Amino acid sequence: MCIPATEKAQRLFTFVQPFSNCAFPALLLHFCIYPFLLSIRYLSSKYLGAKGSWKERILWARTNFHLLLGQGWDTIQKVT
Numbered sequence: 001m002c003i004p005a006t007e008k009a010q011r012l013f014t015f016v017q018p019f020s021n022c023a024f025p026a027l028l029l030h031f032c033i034y035p036f037l038l039s040i041r042y043l044s045s046k047y048l049g050a051k052g053s054w055k056e057r058i059l060w061a062r063t064n065f066h067l068l069l070g071q072g073w074d075t076i077q078k079v080t
Contacts, residue, residue: 040061 040057043061043064045057
């Protein structure tokens with residue numbers, strides 16, 4: 001059975017439409033970026049103490065990126 005080109009275009013549009021919506025960047029922010037920032041805040045406060053500005057925390061995260069990756073991997077292993 002051959003599908004007409006207009007129906008193919010309609011199917012493609014209905015598949016792509018949610019990703020072009022403004023909800024997709026918000027979901028990306030909520031599920032990817034925000035937890036990463038929280039892990040930076042948690043781990044840097046664990047190692048730097050309660051003091052420390054965001055500049056110091058970001059600098060700490062740049063130099064200790066392996067700790068952030070390890071923390072995420074440990075969390076994934078605990079969940080599964």
